[in-house]
Amino acid sequence: MLAGISYGEAKKTLGEQAYESIREEILSLRLHPGQTVYESDFTRMLNMSRTPVREAVRALSMERLIEVLPQRGMKIALISERQVEETRFVRESLEVSAVACLADKSGSPEVRANLEEALHRSLEEQRRCVQQEDAVRFLHADDQFHQVFLQALGNITLASIVSQMRGHLNRVRMLSLFEPEAMIQLVHEHEQIVEAVLSADTDQAARAMRAHLGRLMEDLPIVKARYPDYFDASDGTAR
Amino acid sequence: MLAGISYGEAKKTLGEQAYESIREEILSLRLHPGQTVYESDFTRMLNMSRTPVREAVRALSMERLIEVLPQRGMKIALISERQVEETRFVRESLEVSAVACLADKSGSPEVRANLEEALHRSLEEQRRCVQQEDAVRFLHADDQFHQVFLQALGNITLASIVSQMRGHLNRVRMLSLFEPEAMIQLVHEHEQIVEAVLSADTDQAARAMRAHLGRLMEDLPIVKARYPDYFDASDGTAR
DNA sequence: TATCGTATACTTGTATACAAGTCAATATAA
DNA sequence: TTATATTGACTTGTATACAAGTATACGATA
Numbered sequence: 001m002l003a004g005i006s007y008g009e010a011k012k013t014l015g016e017q018a019y020e021s022i023r024e025e026i027l028s029l030r031l032h033p034g035q036t037v038y039e040s041d042f043t044r045m046l047n048m049s050r051t052p053v054r055e056a057v058r059a060l061s062m063e064r065l066i067e068v069l070p071q072r073g074m075k076i077a078l079i080s081e082r083q084v085e086e087t088r089f090v091r092e093s094l095e096v097s098a099v100a101c102l103a104d105k106s107g108s109p110e111v112r113a114n115l116e117e118a119l120h121r122s123l124e125e126q127r128r129c130v131q132q133e134d135a136v137r138f139l140h141a142d143d144q145f146h147q148v149f150l151q152a153l154g155n156i157t158l159a160s161i162v163s164q165m166r167g168h169l170n171r172v173r174m175l176s177l178f179e180p181e182a183m184i185q186l187v188h189e190h191e192q193i194v195e196a197v198l199s200a201d202t203d204q205a206a207r208a209m210r211a212h213l214g215r216l217m218e219d220l221p222i223v224k225a226r227y228p229d230y231f232d233a234s235d236g237t238a239r
Numbered sequence: 240m241l242a243g244i245s246y247g248e249a250k251k252t253l254g255e256q257a258y259e260s261i262r263e264e265i266l267s268l269r270l271h272p273g274q275t276v277y278e279s280d281f282t283r284m285l286n287m288s289r290t291p292v293r294e295a296v297r298a299l300s301m302e303r304l305i306e307v308l309p310q311r312g313m314k315i316a317l318i319s320e321r322q323v324e325e326t327r328f329v330r331e332s333l334e335v336s337a338v339a340c341l342a343d344k345s346g347s348p349e350v351r352a353n354l355e356e357a358l359h360r361s362l363e364e365q366r367r368c369v370q371q372e373d374a375v376r377f378l379h380a381d382d383q384f385h386q387v388f389l390q391a392l393g394n395i396t397l398a399s400i401v402s403q404m405r406g407h408l409n410r411v412r413m414l415s416l417f418e419p420e421a422m423i424q425l426v427h428e429h430e431q432i433v434e435a436v437l438s439a440d441t442d443q444a445a446r447a448m449r450a451h452l453g454r455l456m457e458d459l460p461i462v463k464a465r466y467p468d469y470f471d472a473s474d475g476t477a478r
Numbered sequence: 479t480a481t482c483g484t485a486t487a488c489t490t491g492t493a494t495a496c497a498a499g500t501c502a503a504t505a506t507a508a
Numbered sequence: 509t510t511a512t513a514t515t516g517a518c519t520t521g522t523a524t525a526c527a528a529g530t531a532t533a534c535g536a537t538a
Binding site: 277278279289293307308309310311312313 | 488490
């Protein structure tokens with residue numbers, strides 16, 4: 001291999017690049033919920049042909065982040081209260097099971113050691129974000145914290161489902177932009193989860209995670225009131 | 240609309256047709272785990288161009304039912320013990336949460352009424368399959384039984400994840416071809432779940448479903464021993 | 479004989495051409 | 509004026525052409 005060139009980074013197909021780029025545009029809200037877009041917008045933006053763009057669009061449409069209107073274009077998915085709650089429910093179920101399983105296994109020294117190190121590092125990073133009042137970076141640190149458990153569990157299928165679910169939830173969180181007190185509260189809840197898992201208290205770990213993810217969309221009504229255009233008005237009726 | 244033609248059936252794109260056809264070929268094992276196939280096989284089989292075939296292949300590859308080898312072809316995914324266990328874990332987590340939630344709600348008369356009717360009908364169908372010793376039809380009835388809960392819960396996101404998970408598990412079940420006693424045992428477990436949910440006993444419903452899905456892949460070692468070629472030998476190492 | 483280079487016949491990845499549906503503006507007719 | 513065709517400029521769905529990577533057979537060379 002040529003020195004310095006593509007050291008370790010696997011070469012991605014254009015389709016994969018398109019998927020990642022467009023998804024990031026959607027989750028960052030640079031593409032607005034409800035906005036009408038066309039394949040041609042993406043071919044121009046990414047400077048590639050329709051084929052890889054369509055591939056990405058199909059994938060995002062299966063993920064329910066894009067709604068394709070045949071022969072008429074496509075819409076960036078509105079934030080749907082129903083979709084958010086469905087997604088939150090799935091995340092709660094899977095992550096509760098994950099930490100319960102990990103708490104069971106945390107008797108084993110090598111599992112425990114890896115987990116402990118990674119969790120404490122993540123908590124430190126979160127505290128730094130709080131101190132610097134950097135909400136966007138905190139959002140990322142929060143996701144990373146949860147990712148630590150999924151990584152440790154080693155269930156790739158579960159991890160990829162959860163990260164897909166996070167997409168829908170994070171658009172809401174981007175709009176809520178935490179107050180410092182909210183971040184402090186979240187760090188506190190995280191600490192309780194860590195405490196329970198590392199002390200191998202399965203039930204307490206499950207309860208703590210369930211409570212934590214139960215409160216995840218607590219301020220959705222406020223966000224919805226402030227950005228009504230981004231939300232699906234006909235929620236609950238047809239989909 | 241022309242009388243008798245496409246009465247109520249939404250017109251599907253070729254891509255969707257290809258997805259369903261190929262998926263069915265894989266799950267029925269008519270396409271063997273590990274078998275090498277090419278896009279051209281599907282274009283001939285389905286009499287359409289590469290574009291919709293590729294669309295289907297991409298989707299199935301995300302579902303991990305097909306493994307694409309760039310520039311070399313593709314392989315029908317081997318049955319991976321790891322994949323099966325990951326998938327079973329996800330299903331257990333989600334379905335336990337689902338029945339727990341339903342048991343909570345089954346105090347409400349209209350929820351209860353709908354559920355009760357559908358569940359008892361499904362149990363009857365299962366008993367018929369046992370009586371006629373029709374294992375394939377039983378497999379389908381079993382899936383339908385679980386689907387009743389997901390339908391009643393009304394969480395479309397959760398339901399579609401579970402039905403995706405079922406794909407990997409059902410290839411194993413197709414190979415195990417139940418003995419009559421095994422079917423009787425499964426019906427019995429189903430009855431216990433129904434009993435618990437309808438009597439609003441949340442904990443018992445969760446326990447019964449967890450036990451039921453915990454035993455789901457009990458005979459995987461036997462199947463693996465009988466059909467070693469269909470299984471991923473390098474399981475647990477790289478993926 | 480064994481090794482290496484090369485041509486070739488595959489494959490998938492990507493770009494483009496063509497078909498067909500949708501919508502809005504506009505011309506036409508009552 | 510109002511209702512109805514009609515046209516045309518869009519869109520996505522589908523087919524095909526082209527680019528580039530991979531494996532294999534085969535012949536030249538040591």
